[in-house]
Amino acid sequence: MKSYQYVQDLQVSLGNLSSNEDFSNNFGIEGSGIVTAVGLEAPRFRVGDRVAFNYGGSLSTSIILPETLCAKIPDTVTFEEAASIPYSYGTILYGLMDIGRLKKGQVSYYFLTNFIRC
Numbered sequence: 776m777k778s779y780q781y782v783q784d785l786q787v788s789l790g791n792l793s794s795n796e797d798f799s800n801n802f803g804i805e806g807s808g809i810v811t812a813v814g815l816e817a818p819r820f821r822v823g824d825r826v827a828f829n830y831g832g833s834l835s836t837s838i839i840l841p842e843t844l845c846a847k848i849p850d851t852v853t854f855e856e857a858a859s860i861p862y863s864y865g866t867i868l869y870g871l872m873d874i875g876r877l878k879k880g881q882v883s884y885y886f887l888t889n890f891i892r893c
Contacts, residue, residue: 805828805862809823
């Protein structure tokens with residue numbers, strides 16, 4: 776599904792899918808923003824919190840999504856930086872865990888500043 780979303784985003788951005796098709800309503804995968812409302816069963820966030828998320832349609836002006844797909848953004852991180860982290864991090868995890876077969880107790884050093892410990 777993830778790779779399909781990339782293809783879908785590319786097709787919409789190239790104008791190969793019209794705005795009348797369902798695909799254009801889900802443009803974008805990663806996003807960040809400010810919480811404007813919180814459901815009764817979403818205790819992790821408050822109105823005004825800065826969050827990053829993974830969800831189709833992230834380039835909308837507003838979006839409703841489960842809190843489990845969101846993470847608070849530290850004050851030292853910009854919205855742009857926060858929106859770019861989830862898939863980059865996921866790519867790193869995929870490479871280390873699935874391709875590199877990193878196991879419990881092993882340590883991998885990456886990006887010269889961070890450790891991933893299993």
